[in-house]
Amino acid sequence: MSKAETTIEVRDLTKYYGDFQALRGISFDVHRGEIVGFLGPNGAGKSTTMKILTCYMAATTGTAKVMNIDVTTDSIAVRARIGYLPESVPLYDQMVVFDYLDHLAELRGVPSSKREAAVTHAVEVCGLGPVVAKKIDELSKGYRQRVGLAQALVHSPDVLILDEPTSGLDPNQIIDIRELIRSIGKEKTVLLSTHILQEIEVLCDRVILINGGTVVADGNFDELYAAHPAAERNLEKLFRLLTASNAPTPVAPKAAAPVDASKYLPPESNAAPSTESSES
Amino acid sequence: MNPILSIAKRELRASFTSVTAYIVIALFLLIAGGLFWLEIFNAASTELSMRTFFTRAPFFLAFFAPAISMGLLAEEQRSKTLELLMTLPVTDMQVVIGKFLAALTLLAIVLGATLPYPISLASIGNLDWGPIIGGYVGLLFLGSAYLAVGVLVSSLTRDQMVAILVSFFCCFLLNTFGELASHTEGTVAEVLRFISTSGHFENVSRGVIDTRDLLYYFTIVLLSLSGASIVLSRRRW
Numbered sequence: 001m002s003k004a005e006t007t008i009e010v011r012d013l014t015k016y017y018g019d020f021q022a023l024r025g026i027s028f029d030v031h032r033g034e035i036v037g038f039l040g041p042n043g044a045g046k047s048t049t050m051k052i053l054t055c056y057m058a059a060t061t062g063t064a065k066v067m068n069i070d071v072t073t074d075s076i077a078v079r080a081r082i083g084y085l086p087e088s089v090p091l092y093d094q095m096v097v098f099d100y101l102d103h104l105a106e107l108r109g110v111p112s113s114k115r116e117a118a119v120t121h122a123v124e125v126c127g128l129g130p131v132v133a134k135k136i137d138e139l140s141k142g143y144r145q146r147v148g149l150a151q152a153l154v155h156s157p158d159v160l161i162l163d164e165p166t167s168g169l170d171p172n173q174i175i176d177i178r179e180l181i182r183s184i185g186k187e188k189t190v191l192l193s194t195h196i197l198q199e200i201e202v203l204c205d206r207v208i209l210i211n212g213g214t215v216v217a218d219g220n221f222d223e224l225y226a227a228h229p230a231a232e233r234n235l236e237k238l239f240r241l242l243t244a245s246n247a248p249t250p251v252a253p254k255a256a257a258p259v260d261a262s263k264y265l266p267p268e269s270n271a272a273p274s275t276e277s278s279e280s
Numbered sequence: 281m282n283p284i285l286s287i288a289k290r291e292l293r294a295s296f297t298s299v300t301a302y303i304v305i306a307l308f309l310l311i312a313g314g315l316f317w318l319e320i321f322n323a324a325s326t327e328l329s330m331r332t333f334f335t336r337a338p339f340f341l342a343f344f345a346p347a348i349s350m351g352l353l354a355e356e357q358r359s360k361t362l363e364l365l366m367t368l369p370v371t372d373m374q375v376v377i378g379k380f381l382a383a384l385t386l387l388a389i390v391l392g393a394t395l396p397y398p399i400s401l402a403s404i405g406n407l408d409w410g411p412i413i414g415g416y417v418g419l420l421f422l423g424s425a426y427l428a429v430g431v432l433v434s435s436l437t438r439d440q441m442v443a444i445l446v447s448f449f450c451c452f453l454l455n456t457f458g459e460l461a462s463h464t465e466g467t468v469a470e471v472l473r474f475i476s477t478s479g480h481f482e483n484v485s486r487g488v489i490d491t492r493d494l495l496y497y498f499t500i501v502l503l504s505l506s507g508a509s510i511v512l513s514r515r516r517w
Contacts, residue, residue, distance in 0.1 A: 054367040057515045075516070080369035090364035092290070094297045106286045107368045151364075 004031035006068070007159050007189040008053065013062035014213075015048050022048045024213035025062070032158075035185035037204035038193040041243050045213045046193040047087055050161050053191070054084040067158055080109055083152035087163040089144055093137035097128060097147055100136060101154055108155040118154050125180055126150040141168040149177065153184065160184060162192040166199060178203050197235045207235075211243040283370045287378025291352065292385055301386060304347050308390050311340055316397045328405045330398060334415040338422055338481050342455045345423055346447035348386055349430025350440045352379040353508065357438035362512075372512040376505050380431050387423045391416060410487050418484035421497045422477055426451045428504035435508040 008030035015023040023045045030036050038046050051057045053064055055075040064071045066078045092100055101119045110118050123132050126146045131139055136147060145168055152160060165181070166174045181190055181203060194200060200207055207224060209217040217224055217238070224238060225231060231238035295301040312333065319332040353376075356362040365375055398412045430447040437443050458476030461469040473479055477500075480493040 051363075055516065056363055056367050058517055072516075076369050076371065079367055082367070084364070084367050086360065086363045086367075088360040088363075090359070090361040092294065092361060093359070094294055095290075103286060103290050104364075104368075107283055107370055109369055 004033055006030070007032050007066065008191060009063075009065040009068070010049070010053070011063045013049065013052060013059045013064060015045070015052065015057075016060045022213055023052075023059070023062075026210065026213070026215055027062075028208050028215060028218055030159075030189055030191055032189055033186060034206060035181065035190040035192070035204050036206045036208060037200035038191055038208050038210070039197075039200060039239065040193075040210040044210045044243070046210060047163055049210075050084075050086075050163050050191070050193065054082055054161055055079050056086075081157055082159045082161055083155065083157035084160075085148050085152040085162045085165055089148035091136045091144060091147060093135070095136055096132075097134060097136060097139075098123070098132050100147065101150055104151040105154045108157075110155050118156070122150040122154040125153070125183075127176060142170060142173045145169055146173070146177070149180075157188070159189045159191070162190065164194055165192055166194065166196065174199070197239060201235055209239070209242055216242045283368075284374050284378045284381065287370070287375060288381040288385070291379055291382035295348075295382070295386055300347075300351065304344060304386070305390050305393060308340070308344050309393055312337070312394050313397070316394075320401075328401050328407050330401070330412055330415065333397070334411070334418070334485050337415075337419055338455055338478060341419065341423055341426060342451035343448060344390070345383075345387065345426030345451060346430050346433075346444045348383045349427050349434055349447060350444040351434070352383060352431055353434040353512070354437050354440045354443045358440075366512065366515070372509040373505070375512065376431060376435070376508045380428060380501075380505055383427045383431070384420075384424055387427060388420065391419055391423070411485065414487035415485040417489075418481045421484055421493075422481050425454070425477060425497050425500040425504075428501040429454070432504040432508045432511070435511040 006029050008028075010029070011027050013023050013026045014021065022043075026045065026049060038049070040046050048057075052059045053066060053071065055071050055078055058072060067081050069077050069081070071078050095103070098119060101122055102115060105115050105118050105122075106112070123129060126149055128143070128146055128150055131143050131147075136144065139147065145165070149162070149165055152162065160181075162181075166177050169177060178199065181192065184190060185205075192204075201221070206220050207217065208215060217227070219227070221233075221235075225233045228238055228241060231241050315333050315336050316330065319330070353362070356365060366372070398407065398409075401407050402409075426447075429450050430443070433447040433450065434440075434443045437446075454475070454477045456476070456478075458473045458478040461472040461476070474496070480496050483490055483493050
């Protein structure tokens with residue numbers, strides 16, 4: 001994997017919301033062809049990191065690069081290369097599905113000659129055929145989620161950043177979406193957050209576990225289980241071990257970049273106030 | 281297509297798929313029509329003109345422009361679509377200008393809908409079109425200033441009710457500054473009269489297009505829209 005092109009590069013990101021420190025120096029790399037699961041309790045800093053990577057907000061310190069472009073110095077170029085599905089699906093309720101996707105494709109710079117094909121393709125892969133002519137506020141939650149996903153990939157971006165892409169879907173839809181993400185992940189980079197641990201196991205090549213604004217584990221499953229034998233090769237146990245408030249001090253895990261192990265020591269209290277919406 | 285036009289087009293279509301646009305048009309036509317016919321049936325007036333309409337219209341515009349602009353950015357924030365808009369390869373200023381152009385187009389449509397009044401006047405007698413064209417141009421300039429202020433206010437809140445009330449307050453203040461200072465002398469009064477929209481509107485509606493008046497409207501629009509763009513990008517600092 002180390003030979004593949006680095007598509008996301010995050011170094012020592014910190015973020016303060018007023019007095020509250022949401023990120024305490026996060027660093028990781030993601031490569032082309034990887035599907036990386038971004039895991040952690042609510043309020044750990046997953047959405048904050050994603051918002052910084054997608055140029056929605058700025059980090060307090062540290063750097064983030066997407067496709068080797070810095071998110072602060074050339075934000076427009078970064079934004080042209082990513083597809084983003086925020087946690088709260090951003091839809092214009094009064095629009096027809098096709099018009100919505102067409103509008104987003106246009107704003108994302110898909111040339112008009114290719115736009116119809118791009119929208120049709122996104123409709124097809126997200127299974128939106130039956131609702132393409134419907135108004136968005138008539139759709140069920142599952143379809144709304146899929147429209148949100150379709151807008152994120154309509155311009156076939158190099159990097160897809162998905163904040164809880166399968167929330168609110170039924171088991172059949174979840175399996176369809178996973179298939180879709182898996183096929184995209186072959187050529188592109190996918191960074192997704194979820195609370196469904198089983199989803200990480202079947203979908204992701206690698207896990208980045210964050211807690212209290214720091215990376216507490218980063219690696220593929222074999223590496224993680226080898227570093228934490230107490231987890232007994234069980235992701236749920238590993239999650240509890242590393243993120244529960246009474247968890248023992250974790251051993252410094254394998255990291256993408258050479259880092260100081262002391263950074264991974266958990267903060268004083270893990271019961272940090274949640275900055276994300278509390279739904280899980 | 282240019283992203284500005286794409287955003288403007290979406291916004292304009294959205295206002296016509298909701299009831300907002302129709303309510304604004306209907307209310308404006310009702311009030312403008314009332315003003316217009318009162319003048320016609322007023323026995324004292326012997327000449328054909330729309331003077332009453334153009335003297336009262338700036339005041340009503342101070343109500344109607346905020347109704348058009350209130351949702352522009354507030355609604356994007358409430359429905360969380362702003363997060364998407366801010367992560368598209370589009371600059372904040374392009375978003376703001378797109379929104380402003382949509383509102384200005386809607387206002388132009390509303391004003392255009394009152395054109396049957398002067399046309400019907402012209403059919404019954406000899407109408408001097410000069411002041412009427414000047415009046416409409418003046419209303420468009422004035423409306424641009426009000427709408428730009430409305431866009432700025434709309435960027436500051438996610439609540440449309442707050443947006444319309446605060447914008448109304450600002451537009452009303454801009455409109456009445458001049459009258460408050462009209463009987464006083466001195467530098468402060470001069471400055472107040474210059475900041476106020478009313479004097480500039482009177483100049484334009486008399487058919488006098490002075491660069492100072494144009495500069496005035498241009499400055500208000502530019503300052504307000506830049507302000508809105510800064511409000512949107514403050515997250516990224």
